[in-house]
Amino acid sequence: xxxxxxxxxxxxxxxxxxxxxxxxxxxxxxxxxxxxxxxxxxxxxxxxxxxxxxxxxxxxxxxxxxxxxxxxxxxxxxxxxxxxxxxxxxxxxxxxxxxxxxxxxxxxxxxxxxxxxxxxxxxxxxxxxxxxxxxxxxxxxxxxxxxxxxxxxxxxxxxxxxxxxxxxxxxxxxxxxxxxxxxxxxxxxxxxxxxxxxxxxxxxxxxxxxxxxxxxxxxxxxxxxxxxxxxxxxxxxxxxxxxxxxxxxxxxxxxxxxxxxxxxxxxxxxxxxxxxxxxxxxxxxxxxxxxxxxxxxxxxxxxxxxxxxxxxxxxxxxxxxxxxxxxxxxxxxxxxxxxxxxxxxxxxxxxxxxxxxxxxxxxxxxxxxxxxxxxxxxxxxxxxxxxxxxxxxxxxxxxxxxxxxxxxxxxxxxxxxxxxxxxxxxxxxxxxxxxxxxxxxxxxxxxxxxxxxxxxxxxxxxxxxxxxxxxxxxxxxxxxxxxxxxxxxxxxxxxxxxxxxxxxxxxxxxxxxxxxxxxxxxxxxxxxxxxxxxxxxxxxxxxxxxxxxxxxxxxxxxxxxxxxxxxxxxxxxxxxxxxxxxxxxxxxxxxxxxxxxxxxxxxxxxxxxxxxxxxxxxxxxxxxxxxxxxxxxxxxxxxxxxxxxxxxxxxxxxxxxxxxxxxxxxxxxxxxxxxxxxxxxxxxxxxxxxxxxxxxxxxxxxxxxxxxxxxxxxxxxxxxxxxxxxxxxxxxxxxxxxxxxxxxxxxxxxxxxxxxxxxxxxxxxxxxxxxxxxxxxxxxxxxxxxxxxxxxxxxxxxxxxxxxxxxxxxxxxxxxxxxxxxxxxxxxxxxxxxxxxxxxxxxxxxxxxxxxxxxxxxxxxxxxxxxxxxxxxxxxxxxxxxxxxxxxxxxxxxxxxxxxxxxxxxxxxxxxxxxxxxxxxxxxxxxxxxxxxxxxxxxxxxxxxx
Numbered sequence: 011x012x013x014x015x016x017x018x019x020x021x022x023x024x025x026x027x028x029x030x031x032x033x034x035x036x037x038x039x040x041x042x043x044x045x046x047x048x049x050x051x052x053x054x055x056x057x058x059x060x061x062x063x064x065x066x067x068x069x070x071x072x073x074x075x076x077x078x079x080x081x082x083x084x085x086x087x088x089x090x091x092x093x094x095x096x097x098x099x100x101x102x103x104x105x106x107x108x109x110x111x112x113x114x115x116x117x118x119x120x121x122x123x124x125x126x127x128x129x130x131x132x133x134x135x136x137x138x139x140x141x142x143x144x145x146x147x148x149x150x151x152x153x154x155x156x157x158x159x160x161x162x163x164x165x166x167x168x169x170x171x172x173x174x175x176x177x178x179x180x181x182x183x184x185x186x187x188x189x190x191x192x193x194x195x196x197x198x199x200x201x202x203x204x205x206x207x208x209x210x211x212x213x214x215x216x217x218x219x220x221x222x223x224x225x226x227x228x229x230x231x232x233x234x235x236x237x238x239x240x241x242x243x244x245x246x247x248x249x250x251x252x253x254x255x256x257x258x259x260x261x262x263x264x265x266x267x268x269x270x271x272x273x274x275x276x277x278x279x280x281x282x283x284x285x286x287x288x289x290x291x292x293x294x295x296x297x298x299x300x301x302x303x304x305x306x307x308x309x310x311x312x313x314x315x316x317x318x319x320x321x322x323x324x325x326x327x328x329x330x331x332x333x334x335x336x337x338x339x340x341x342x343x344x345x346x347x348x349x350x351x352x353x354x355x356x357x358x359x360x361x362x363x364x365x366x367x368x369x370x371x372x373x374x375x376x377x378x379x380x381x382x383x384x385x386x387x388x389x390x391x392x393x394x395x396x397x398x399x400x401x402x403x404x405x406x407x408x409x410x411x412x413x414x415x416x417x418x419x420x421x422x423x424x425x426x427x428x429x430x431x432x433x434x435x436x437x438x439x440x441x442x443x444x445x446x447x448x449x450x451x452x453x454x455x456x457x458x459x460x461x462x463x464x465x466x467x468x469x470x471x472x473x474x475x476x477x478x479x480x481x482x483x484x485x486x487x488x489x490x491x492x493x494x495x496x497x498x499x500x501x502x503x504x505x506x507x508x509x510x511x512x513x514x515x516x517x518x519x520x521x522x523x524x525x526x527x528x529x530x531x532x533x534x535x536x537x538x539x540x541x542x543x544x545x546x547x548x549x550x551x552x553x554x555x556x557x558x559x560x561x562x563x564x565x566x567x568x569x570x571x572x573x574x575x576x577x578x579x580x581x582x583x584x585x586x587x588x589x590x591x592x593x594x595x596x597x598x599x600x601x602x603x604x605x606x607x608x609x610x611x612x613x614x615x616x617x618x619x620x621x622x623x624x625x626x627x628x629x630x631x632x633x634x635x636x637x638x639x640x641x642x643x644x645x646x647x648x649x650x651x652x653x654x655x656x657x658x659x660x661x662x663x664x665x666x667x668x669x670x671x672x673x674x675x676x677x678x679x680x681x682x683x684x685x686x687x688x689x690x691x692x693x694x695x696x697x698x699x700x701x702x703x704x705x706x707x708x709x710x711x712x713x714x715x716x717x718x719x720x721x722x723x724x725x726x727x728x729x730x731x732x733x734x735x736x737x738x739x740x741x742x743x744x745x746x747x748x749x750x751x752x753x754x755x756x757x758x759x760x761x762x763x764x765x766x767x768x769x770x771x772x773x774x775x776x777x778x779x780x781x782x783x784x785x786x787x788x789x790x791x792x793x794x795x796x797x798x799x800x801x802x803x804x805x806x807x808x809x810x811x812x813x814x815x816x817x818x819x820x821x822x823x824x825x826x827x828x829x830x831x832x833x834x835x836x837x838x839x840x841x842x843x844x845x846x847x848x849x850x851x852x853x854x855x856x857x858x859x860x861x862x863x864x865x866x867x868x869x870x871x872x873x874x875x876x877x878x879x880x881x882x883x884x885x886x887x888x889x890x891x892x893x894x895x896x897x898x899x900x901x902x903x904x905x906x907x908x909x910x911x912x913x914x915x916x917x918x919x920x921x922x923x924x925x926x927x928x929x930x931x932x933x934x935x936x937x938x939x940x941x942x943x944x945x946x947x948x949x950x951x952x953x954x955x956x
Contacts, residue, residue, distance in 0.1 A: 011788075011792050012781075012784075012792055013780065013781045013784040013785075013864070015747070015748030015749075015750065015751070015780075015863070015864070016745075016748070018863050018864060018866075018867045019123075019125065019744075019748055019749050019750070019863040021867070022125070022862070022863045022866045022867065023122055023123070023125060023863075025866075025876070025877055026127070026877075027122070027130075029877055030131065031127070031877060031880055032082075032084065032127040032128060032129050032130075032880070033129050033131050034081060034082060034083040034084070034085075034129050034132075035081055036586075036597070036598055036601060037601060038081035040079055040080055040081040041079070041080050041081065042080065042081050042082075042083065042601060042602060042603075042606075043072075043075045043080040043081070043082050043083070043606050043607075044082075044083045044581075044602055044603075044604065044605045044606045044607070045068050045071055045072040045075070045082060045083070045084045045605075045606065045607045045609075046068070046084075046085070046581055046584070046605045046607070046608050046609070046641075047064055047065050047068050047086065047608075047609055047610065048064070048608070048609070048610030048611065048614065048618070049086060049087045049088055049089050049134075049577070049580065050088060050089065050117065051088070051089045051090070051092050051094070052088050052090060052110060052113035052114045052116070052117045053094060053113060054094070054098070054109070054112075054113050054116075055732070055737075056113075056116045056117065056120055056739070057117065057120045057121075057739075057740055058730055058737045058738060058739060058740070059650060059730075059738045059739070059740050059743060059752070059756070059768055060649060060650035060651075060652075060730050060768065061740075062121075062124055062740060062752075062756065063647050063648070063649075063650055063756050063762070064609040064610060064611075064645075064647035064762075065121070065124070065126060065609075066124070066126075066753050066756050066757060067609060067645070067647060067757070067762050067823065067825055068084070068607065068609045069084070069125075069126045069127055069128075069753075069859075070753075070757070070820065070825060070859045070860055071607060071820060071823070071859075072084040072127055073127055073858065073859035073862065073880065074820045074859045074884070076127075076880055076881055077855060077858070077859070077880075077881075077882060077883065077884040078884050079883065079884075083129065083132075083584065083585070083602060084126075084127055084128055084129060085128060085129050085132040085133070085134075085584040085587075086121065086126070086128040086129075086130065086133060087132075087133050087134035087135060087136075087580065087584070088110075088114050088117070088133075088134070088135045088136070088137075089136050089573070089576065089577050089580075090110045090114065090135045090136050090137040090138075091136050091137045091142075091500055091501045091502065091570075091571075091573060091576060092500065092573055093229065093231070093237075093245060093498065093500070093573075094245065095109045095110050095113075095500050096498055096499055096500040096531055097229070097245065097246070099499075099500070099531045100530075100531045100532060103530075106137075106499070106500040106531070107137065110135075110137055114135070120740060120741060123740070123741065123744050123749060124740060124744065124749045124752060124753065125749045125750070125753065125862050125863055127862070127880070131587070132584045132587040133587070134580055134583050134584060134587055136502075136575075136576030136577065136580065137500070137576075139522045139524055140522070140590065141576065141583060142502040142522055142576060143521045143522035144579075144583065144592075144593035145502050145571065145575050145576050145579070146502060146503070146504075146505040146521055146522055146523060147518070147521055147593065148579060148593070148625065148629070149216060149504065149505060149571070149575070150505055150515050150518070151628075151632060152214075152215040152216040152260060152628065153167075153214055153215070153216045153217075153506075153513075153515055154166060154167050154168075154214075154515070155167060155214070155215045155628070155631075155632070156170050156184055156185075156186070156213040156214060156215065157184060157185040157215060157261060157264035157265075158183070158184060159183040159184060159185060160183045162268070163631040164215060164264070164628055164631040164632065165631075167210060167213065167214060170182070170184070170210070170213055171206070171210060174193075174195070174198040174206075175195060175198060175199065176195055177195055178192075178193050178194040178195045178196075178197065178198055179191065179192050179193050179198075180194075184213055185261055185263065185264035186212050186213045187212040187213075187217075187219075189212075190209065190212050190213070191209055204510050204511075204512060207512050208512060211512070211513070214261075215260060215261045215264065215628070216258060216259070216260045216261070216494060217258070217259060217261070218256055218257070218258055218259075218513060219256070219257065219259055220254050220255065220256055220257070221254070221255065221256075221257040221259060221405070221493055222252055222253070222254055222338045222366075222403075222404050222405060223252070223253055223254075223255050223257060223493060224237070224238050224250050224251075224252065224253075224365055224366070225250065225251055225252070225253035225255065226238075226243045226248050226249070226250045227248075227249070227251075228243070228246065228248035228249070229243055229245070229246065229248055229498075230497060230498065230532060230533040230539070230540070231496050231497045231498040231539075232255065232257070232493065232495065232496055232497055233250060238250050238365040239365075240365075240368060241363050241364055241365055241368060249363070250365060251362040251363055252338065252361060252362045252363075252364070252365075252366075253362065254338065257493050257494070257495050257569075258493070258494040258495040258504065258567075258569065259491040259492060259493055259494055260491060260492045260494045260624075261491050262489065262491055262492045262620070262621070262624045263487060263489055263490065263491050265623075265624050265627050265628070266290050266292070266487040266489055267292070268627055268638075269286070269290055269620065269623055269624065269627070270286075270287060270290050270292055272623065272627075272638060272639050273286060273287060275638075275639060276639050276641065276642060276643070276644070277642060277643040277644070278641075278643070278644040279612070279644065279645070279646055279763070281612070282612050282615050282619075282644070282646060285612075285615040285616060286615060286616065286619070286620060288488075289488065289489055289615075289616040289620065290487055290488065290489045291487055291488020291489060292485065292486075292487055292488075293320075293322050293485070293486045293487070293488070294322065294483075294485050294486075295320060295321050295322035295323070295324060295483075295484060295485075295486060296320070296321060296324040296468075296471070296472050296475065296481050296482065296483050296484055297318055297319070297320050297408070297481055297482055297484045298318070298319050298320075298321060298324060298327065298388065298412065298475060298480065298481040299316040299317070299318050299388060299479075299480045299481060300316055300317050300318075300319065300333060300385035300386065300387065300388060300394065300412070301315060301316045301385060301386045301388060301480075302315060302316060302317060302345075302383065302384075302385050302386075303383065303384040303385060303386055303393060305383070316385070316480075317333060317335065317341065317385055317396070317408075317410050318408045318410065319333070319407070319408055319410045319411055319412045320407040320408055320484060320486045321411070321412055323414070323417060323468075324468055324471045324472060324475075324481070325435075325453070325459065325464060325467040325468045325471055326414040326416075326417045326435045327387065327389060327412070327471055328387075328389070328390065328433070328435065328453070328454065328456050329414040329415070329416050329417055329433050329434065329435040330387060330394055330412045330413060330414055331394065331413065331414070331415060331425065331430055331431040331432065331433055332394055332395045332396070332397055332413045332424075332425070332430050333385055333394055333395070333396045333397070333410060333411070333412055333413065334378065334396075334397050334398065334399045334401075334402050334410065334411050334413055334424070335381075335396060335397075335398055335402060335409060335410040335411075336398065336400075336402040336403055336404040336409040336410070337357060337358045337361040337398045337399075337400055337404075338358075338361075338404035338409070339398070339404055339409045339410065342354065342358070342381065342398060345381040345382070345383040345396055346381045346382060346383070347381065347382030347383065349382055350379070350380055350381055350382035353379045353380070354379050354381060354398065356379075357377070357378070357379040357398060357400075358398075360377075360400075361400040364400060366403055366405075369400045369401060369403065370401070370403070376423050376424055376427040377399060377400060378397045378398060378399035378400075378424065378428065379397065379398050379399075380395060380396075380397050380428075381395075381396045381397065381398060383395075383396045384396060388475065388478065388480035388481070389471075389474060389475070389480075394412075395430070397424075397428075399424065401420065405490045406488060406490060407486055407488075413425070414435065415430065415431075415432040415433075416432050416433060416434050416435050417435055433454075434454050435453065435454065436453050436454060453467060458470055458474070459471070492621065492624075493572070494571065494572055494575070495569035495570070495571070495572065496569060496570055496571070496572050496573075497533065497539040497540075497568075497569055498531075498539065498540060498570060499525070499528060499531045499539075499540035499541065499570065500525075500531070500570070501570030501571050501572070501573070501575075502570055502571040502575055502576065503523045503524070503525055503526075503541070503566065503567070503570055503571075504523075504566075504567040504569060504570065504571060505520075505521060505523045506566070506567040507548070507549035507563075507564040507565060507566050507567070508564060508565050508566075508567070509564050513567070514564075516549055520549075523566070525541075525570075526541065526544035526547040527544065528540055528541065528543040528544050529543055530543060538568055539568040539569055539570070541566070541568040541569075541570065542568050547566060548562060548563030548564055548565060548566060549563050549564045549565075549566055550563045550564070574617060574618055574621045577618050577621075577622070578618070578621045578622050578624070578625040579593070579622070579625050579626075579629070581604075581605050581622075581640060581641075582594045582599065582629075582635065585598040585599060585601075585602045586598035586599075593634075599634075599635055599636060600636060603636050603637055604636075604637040604639065604640055604641065604642060605640060605641045605642065606642050606643065607642070607643050607645070608640075608641040608643065608644045608645070609644075609645045609646075609647055610644075610646065610647070611646060611647065611649075612646040619641075619644075622640050622641075623639065623640060626638070626639065626640040645762065645763065645823060646763060647762050647763065648760075648761070648762065648763050648764040648765040648766060649729075649765040650730065650756070650759065650765070650766060650767075650768050651727050651728065651729060651730060651765055651766065651767045651768065652689075652727070652728050652729060652730035652731065652734055652736030652737065652738075652767070652768060653689065653725060653726075653727060653736060653767045653768050653769050653770075654686055654689065654725070654726045654727070654728045654734045654735070654736040655686070655687050655688075655689050655692045655695070655697075655723040655724065655725060655735075655736070656674075656684040656685060656686060656687060656723055656724035656725070656726065657671045657684070657685050657687045657697065657702070657721075657723060657724075658671060658672045658673075658674065658677050658680075658682035658683070658684055658685070658724065659671055659672075659682060659683045659684075659685055660672055660680055660681070660682055660715070661680075661681040661682060661683055667683060669708070669709070669711055669712050669713065670712070670713045670714070670715065671712060671713070671714050671715070671721070672714075672715045673714070673715060673716050673717040673720070673721045673722045674695075674717075674722045674723060674724045675717045675722055676715060676717055677724075680715070684724060686733075686734050686735045686736070687702065687705075687723060687735060688705055688735040689735060689736045689737075689738065689770075690738070690742065691705060692723050693770075693771075694771050695722050695723050695725060695771075696720050696721065696722060696723070697720075697721040697722075697723050699712075699714060699721060727767040730768065736768075738768055738770065740752060743755075743770075743773065747773055747774075747776075747777045748777070748780070748863070749863060750780055750860075750861035750862070750863050750864050751773060751776050751777045751780060752773075753860060753861060754776050754779075754780070754829050754832075754860050754861055755772070755773045755776045757825040757826055757828070757829050757860065758772075758776055758826055758829040758830070759772075759826065760826055761824065761826055762823055762824075762825055762826070776829070779832070779833050779836060780861060780864055782836055782837075782840060783832075783836050783853075783857070783864070784864060784868070785840070786836065786839055786840065786844065786845060786850060786853075787845065787850060787868055787871065787872075789845075794871050795845060796845050796846070796847045796850060796872065797845050797846050797847060798846075798847050798848075799846060801844075801846045801848050801849050802842070802844075802846075803891070804838075804842055805839065805842055805844050805846055805849045806849070806888075806891040807891050807892060808835055808838040808839055808842070808844075808849075809835075809849050809852055809853060809885075809891075810887055810888055810889075810891040810892055811831075811835065811892060812831055812832065812835040812853070812856055813852065813856055813885050813886075813887045814887045814889075814892075815827075815828065815831045816828050816831065816832075816856050817884070817887065819831070820859070825860075828860065829860070832857060832860070835853070839853070847872065850868075850872070851869075851872050851874075852885040854868050854869050854872070854879070855869075855879065855882050855883075855884060855885055856884070856885060858879055858880075862879075862880075865879060866879050866880075869882075894915065895914060895915055895916070896912045896913065896914055896915060897912070897913060897915050897949055898910040898911070898912050899911050899912075899913050899922070899926075899950075899951060899952050900951050900952070901926060901932060901935075901952050901954075902951060902952065902953040902954070903935055903936070903941075903953075903954050903956060904954075904955060904956055905953070908932075908935045909931060909932075909935070911925075911926060911929060911932070911952075913925055913926075915949060918948070919946035919948055922946050922948070922952065923944045923946055923952070926944075926952050926954075927941075927944075936954070936956060939956050941954040941955060941956050942955050942956060943955040
């Protein structure tokens with residue numbers, strides 16, 4: 011029977027599902043291997059052919075590792091909380107849970123159709139209460155922890171409170187808010203419970219504070235930086251402004267140094283690690299306090315005597331000619347004089363329209379406004395004007411920078427634009443760049459720094475500042491604490507209620523805190539998040555329940571957790587997916603430990619991947635997990651781009667579009683306008699004219715100017731998107747060619763890490779390869795037929811070449827080169843007319859990771875137990891079969907090659923000559939004549955002159 015891929019693939023997908031073929035064992039004598047994909051958000055559009063690229067690669071590796079004798083965990087689930095489902099709910103009134111469930115059903119059908127070896131018994135959904143119960147539980151552990159810098163780890167907040175009780179604040183070295191109290195044990199005990207809890211909130215790893223956020227009024231929520239582009243929301247294109255709001259935050263900054271150092275211990279792509287290093291942004295420098303010059307309008311500055319800045323070039327302090335603070339800085343209102351208020355207000359309004367990313371990226375535009383106030387240089391008392399500018403961010407460092415126009419390009423442009431002074435730092439004679447810290451020079455305006463090199467001058471300035479309590483050496487990080495809240499409905503409720511204005515955790519036995527029902531998924535009329543619409547949704551403590559007190563209860567937190575909450579620990583839940591007593595058992599964690607191979611996109615470098623490392627380290631501090639890092643090896647798969655097709659509408663003399671379309675090769679002869687066309691009605695760039703007329707009603711009467719009887723479309727590589735009509739559905743490919751063809755073709759397109767365009771035109775070749783492979787096992791009548799004869803040397807050579815090649819390629823994730831090698835091997839075996847069982851059975855195993863359905867079927871036809879291929883041993887490579895002991899000598903007569911003759915490489919020239927002359931075919935070419943001369947070049951050629 012010919013290759014019936016539809017029947018074969020359906021049969022084996024059902025078999026795997028019914029028999030739990032890929033269910034991983036939690037205990038095994040085999041070594042463990044954990045392969046993980048970044049789980050998808052189940053959108054309504056389903057998968058296109060670009061989405062499975064990483065999944066196919068990870069599946070090949072997982073299947074290969076099983077063949078190599080590993081106990082493989084290869085799970086899949088869904089990151090199922092998110093804004094798209096909520097937006098759909100707002101538009102239709104349908105609960106996001108219903109939409110999400112429908113989308114998951116589509117994804118599951120598509121994933122199953124491609125033949126992935128997932129252990130579906132461990133599926134997780136972040137929107138399921140039995141999952142987000144543990145996300146809420148981890149939040150509670152963070153709330154109940156502080157970071158002890160001396161121990162360099164998180165510890166229980168009760169330990170901190172006990173220290174305060176016994177010794178006060180003395181001896182505490184913590185990551186905490188800038189403004190914390192200093193007190194003795196007696197003073198601590200004298201504080202009210204509310205005052206104590208308020209002080210502890212300044213130390214907790216998750217805490218409430220006023221933060222500048224990306225507020226999108228149309229979506230009614232705060233957006234992350236990566237959800238904003240050019241001042242508009244990525245989803246929907248709505249305006250986004252900077253706004254101060256009370257937000258939950260997490261002290262990821264406590265882990266900055268550990269996050270930085272940990273990058274040296276993991277096998278990740280260097281560009282991605284560099285992105286995290288830059289995001290963390292460690293800088294060594296000094297903090298400097300610039301005293302504010304007091305005037306009559308500064309009466310509100312009683313608690314703020316100075317503006318603090320962080321600088322990596324404190325040696326340039328005598329070159330400071332102005333200070334710049336962020337437009338959101340808490341002192342802007344106090345510092346602004348009446349004369350400057352209109353300018354300041356206008357500039358702040360303008361800044362609110364930009365995202366932080368836009369502000370950081372826009373290095374060429376110079377803008378700012380003068381507050382009217384001054385600070386004093388702490389070392390020479392010179393007056394320095396205070397400006398605001400949007401290139402300074404409130405959340406980075408202190409939200410203020412000292413500007414040295416003679417040493418910094420941006421400061422220089424700012425000074426030039428606003429006609430501010432530019433004071434030289436050093437005598438730059440014979441020095442190429444005065445801002446070059448490796449050079450030595452004579453510092454101007456500072457006798458105590460003259461002649462000092464950069465390092466010595468820096469130390470001298472810091473010493474001066476410390477002597478007058480105006481500064482100190484400091485290590486700073488660019489990374490800021492992570493905002494942990496969204497003003498939307500479809501997310502994890504925060505397990506917090508408010509009493510006396512302070513947050514308190516609900517009791518653990520009340521987890522999970524379920525999402526309440528609401529009448530609409532919009533903010534309330536008074537501006538509260540959607541959870542504010544829930545009727546009767548309030549918290550009663552167990553004590554109050556027992557006493558039947560607090561009938562109204564306490565108000566819950568109305569924000570929900572951000573999208574990254576559920577994805578920051580999910581790999582542990584896969585280890586023990588159905589445990590209702592803990593997020594994962596100690597036994598499961600002890601066995602699986604961490605993820606050996608993680609595959610996903612580099613776009614998550616400073617989001618999910620950073621937050622996951624943070625939560626993992628925190629869980630390690632609490633002895634809840636074993637490993638410091640979650641993912642040993644990470645691979646970023648490239649993007650499969652769309653291959654767009656175009657038709658060309660003829661433009662009439664009045665510039666209007668007609669319903670006539672010109673073939674691509676003729677467009678130079680006409681005035682035309684290009685239009686995207688559905689790639690699914692184009693084959694090998696030839697447009698199906700009838701399908702085009704059916705595609706859209708306005709094209710029903712379309713006319714065409716053809717070339718050689720065909721309409722040829724234009725081509726361009728673009729992002730795969732519905733708007734470009736270049737989305738290719740994997741369902742269509744699987745239906746037409748089969749899942750095995752789809753899997754191999756996606757790998758064949760190019761190296762896994764590189765982006766490449768999808769081109770359906772080449773898929774036919776991969777399909778023909780699989781049919782040719784199937785043909786090896788069948789005779790001319792398409793009957794299954796294999797031989798039990800001894801394999802020939804040539805057959806063994808071909809087999810062992812592919813065994814070694816695939817082994818090497820898979821281990822280095824070079825899947826595209828394996829596909830090419832498979833094609834060569836099958837061509838070689840076809841030429842050898844090989845139908846040998848021993849050869850073909852090993853070939854089936856080697857190919858099975860790439861094309862599992864056809865290989866399972868052939869494995870069974872070869873007489874093996876059904877379904878056992880997934881755990882068959884990978885064939886052992888024998889290098890002896892690749893040793894060359896013969897050479898196909900070209901036999902040439904009078905300079906013309908007549909044939910090739912296999913001759914042992916051990917023969918010497920005289921023996922080679924005798925062997926050749928004894929050959930019947932050679933004698934036929936000589937026509938009975940004796941050669942005048944025989945020239946033998948060993949291992950190269952035999953030439954005879956007649």
